[in-house]
Amino acid sequence: MTEPQQVDVVVVGLGVGGEEVAGRLAEAGLDVVGVERGLVGGECPYWGCIPSKMMIRAANALAEARRVDGLAGSAEVRPDWAPVARRIREEATADWDDTAAVERFTGKGGHFVRGTGRLAGPGRVSVGDQVFQARYGIVVGVGTRPSVPPLDGLAGTPYWTNREAIEVAELPASLLVLGGGAIGLELAQVFARFGVRVTVVEAADRVLAVEEPEASELAAAALRADGVEIHTGVRVDRVDHDQDGGFTLRAGDGTRFTGERLLVVTGRRAHLDELGLDTVGLDAGRYLPVDDRMRVGDGIWAVGDVTGEGAFTHVAMYQAEIVVRDLLDHVARERGRADATGTGSAAGAAVGAAGTVGGAGRAVSATGGVVGAAGAAGGSGGAGDLPRADYRALPRVTFTDPEVGAVGLTERQARERGLNVQVGFVPLSSSTRGWIHGVGDGGFIKLVADADRGVLVGATSAGPAGGEVLSALVVAVHAAVPVSRLRHMIYAYPTFHRAIQTALNDLG
Numbered sequence: 001m002t003e004p005q006q007v008d009v010v011v012v013g014l015g016v017g018g019e020e021v022a023g024r025l026a027e028a029g030l031d032v033v034g035v036e037r038g039l040v041g042g043e044c045p046y047w048g049c050i051p052s053k054m055m056i057r058a059a060n061a062l063a064e065a066r067r068v069d070g071l072a073g074s075a076e077v078r079p080d081w082a083p084v085a086r087r088i089r090e091e092a093t094a095d096w097d098d099t100a101a102v103e104r105f106t107g108k109g110g111h112f113v114r115g116t117g118r119l120a121g122p123g124r125v126s127v128g129d130q131v132f133q134a135r136y137g138i139v140v141g142v143g144t145r146p147s148v149p150p151l152d153g154l155a156g157t158p159y160w161t162n163r164e165a166i167e168v169a170e171l172p173a174s175l176l177v178l179g180g181g182a183i184g185l186e187l188a189q190v191f192a193r194f195g196v197r198v199t200v201v202e203a204a205d206r207v208l209a210v211e212e213p214e215a216s217e218l219a220a221a222a223l224r225a226d227g228v229e230i231h232t233g234v235r236v237d238r239v240d241h242d243q244d245g246g247f248t249l250r251a252g253d254g255t256r257f258t259g260e261r262l263l264v265v266t267g268r269r270a271h272l273d274e275l276g277l278d279t280v281g282l283d284a285g286r287y288l289p290v291d292d293r294m295r296v297g298d299g300i301w302a303v304g305d306v307t308g309e310g311a312f313t314h315v316a317m318y319q320a321e322i323v324v325r326d327l328l329d330h331v332a333r334e335r336g337r338a339d340a341t342g343t344g345s346a347a348g349a350a351v352g353a354a355g356t357v358g359g360a361g362r363a364v365s366a367t368g369g370v371v372g373a374a375g376a377a378g379g380s381g382g383a384g385d386l387p388r389a390d391y392r393a394l395p396r397v398t399f400t401d402p403e404v405g406a407v408g409l410t411e412r413q414a415r416e417r418g419l420n421v422q423v424g425f426v427p428l429s430s431s432t433r434g435w436i437h438g439v440g441d442g443g444f445i446k447l448v449a450d451a452d453r454g455v456l457v458g459a460t461s462a463g464p465a466g467g468e469v470l471s472a473l474v475v476a477v478h479a480a481v482p483v484s485r486l487r488h489m490i491y492a493y494p495t496f497h498r499a500i501q502t503a504l505n506d507l508g
């Protein structure tokens with residue numbers, strides 16, 4: 001090992017969260033080392049959000065074309081995966097090359113190191129033979145990998161995770177999908193719409209089990225209409241694979257499911273086991289618990305999926321904003337203290353007071369596309385108005401068709417918290433816009449209110465534009481807008497979001 005190199009901050013893992021933090025701190029003038037062993041940008045631009053949404057866009061175009069019959073004449077649809085695979089290679093991922101992302105970071109003044117970062121005592125990170133000593137802090141943004149269940153026979157078979165599914169250039173004739181969560185449902189519908197015979201096998205008693213039961217029913221019905229077979233409440237005990245016959249899943253009750261390929265999408269697991277957390281007195285649990293400033297402990301911050309606060313790009317971006325501002329505030333204080341005692345280093349002068357880097361905060365993907373926008377408002381201010389993390393209005397959208405958007409608590413979660421719950425519900429098909437839309441109008445608005453406070457604490461917006469309609473409900477939950485005010489608002493006619501008003505009137 002070489003002598004430790006003194007730097008200001010080390011960021012381990014340059015996924016969505018780490019890349020944003022590292023780039024912003026480097027832009028602010030800090031001496032930042034960014035460590036990434038895979039591709040700068042992480043899962044979202046290369047094997048997650050962006051390519052999967054390109055696949056969904058294509059699959060939805062096929063579905064809309066198939067709806068022409070009876071609405072607008074007739075259309076013959078011949079699916080072809082080639083343009084989708086090409087777009088993912090050429091536009092989304094640059095053939096899984098992160099040169100542009102690395103240059104974006106180094107262009108901001110960051111120092112990039114390719115390799116696996118490991119904590120090596122307080123303030124210290126090792127990467128192979130190199131050791132970095134961080135003056136002000138370490139930021140951990142190591143993300144997750146697929147969590148693969150220890151099923152008999154599975155290890156050693158050529159099963160797919162999200163990575164192989166996103167990289168596929170030629171579609172199989174049939175596909176087994178183990179896990180009916182967000183990834184499983186989105187990809188199952190895509191492949192089915194391109195003509196693959198898809199079977200989803202889910203252990204829980206419903207798909208999309210973290211959302212409202214009505215959302216699970218809607219999503220299952222939509223996928224079944226696309227020809228997807230869905231089996232819930234199934235405990236798979238064993239997996240067999242043979243070169244000719246493909247995969248067989250065997251359940252405890254003797255049921256078998258077969259497919260040419262097997263996609264395992266049964267959740268994610270944080271990359272914590274090999275991080276050396278013990279060297280800084282931390283346990284490697286399932287996630288890295290953080291406080292509302294994203295601090296794990298003295299001199300260590302965490303960002304993104306690894307915090308367990310919601311495995312979404314918008315959560316990573318929201319948290320990144322908080323980390324950047326809190327860390328800059330910390331730097332300013334440390335330098336102020338050093339100046340007062342006459343031990344300050346001149347290197348600090350480039351960094352302004354806390355909060356001065358706030359602002360636009362747009363993140364671009366590895367190949368230049370927009371990944372997302374920082375969640376928290378930028379702006380100036382001292383320590384007094386540094387943003388603190390608050391997940392009460394956490395939005396999430398599963399991009400099936402219809403889309404399932406949700407924010408805050410489900411009805412069940414609200415009841416479990418002992419709230420005085422009121423529920424409002426309206427099927428989209430009963431709204432004017434839903435009726436006009438006709439085929440493909442499946443969806444609903446469900447509201448969950450705390451009757452004592454007179455505010456919404458959760459909502460689901462499912463439908464053709466469920467994720468977009470959600471935005472109004474996110475504002476309502478986030479700002480705790482009184483239900484009485486929401487009722488007396490003007491909702492444009494005939495929009496899908498106008499159904500919110502009907503659901504408000506149904507609260508009871």
Ligand SMILES: Cc1cc2nc3c(=O)[nH]c(=O)nc-3n(C[C@H](O)[C@H](O)[C@H](O)COP(=O)(O)OP(=O)(O)OC[C@H]3O[C@@H](n4cnc5c(N)ncnc54)[C@H](O)[C@@H]3O)c2cc1C
Nearest residue numbers: 013015016017037038042043048117143304305311312313
């Ligand atoms: C198929 C799929 C679809 C998705 N769709 C959406 C969506 O539509 N919307 C949404 O909001 N979210 C979506 N997500 C989730 C989203 O991709 C993640 O929430 C996001 O990528 C998390 O960012 P992160 O920075 O926490 O971690 P990651 O993106 O996982 O990045 C972590 C990085 O750390 C690196 N790393 C790990 N350990 C080390 C180490 N010791 N040293 C150096 N580097 C290390 C890894 O190589 C990786 O590049 C999807 C995910 C998948 C898999």
Ligand SMILES: NC(=O)c1ccc[n+]([C@@H]2O[C@H](COP(=O)([O-])OP(=O)(O)OC[C@H]3O[C@@H](n4cnc5c(N)ncnc54)[C@H](O)[C@@H]3O)[C@@H](O)[C@H]2O)c1
Nearest residue numbers: 149179180181182183184202203204265266267311397398
């Ligand atoms: N649109 C989006 O925002 C989006 C899309 C995809 C993924 N994501 C993020 O990625 C995360 C991971 O997605 P995911 O779908 O892998 O996880 P998930 O937790 O959403 O779903 C996993 C599913 O697998 C089931 N399961 C677990 N073990 C099983 C077994 N042995 N047999 C059968 N079923 C089993 C679970 O009951 C669950 O329904 C999501 O939670 C989400 O945060 C977001």
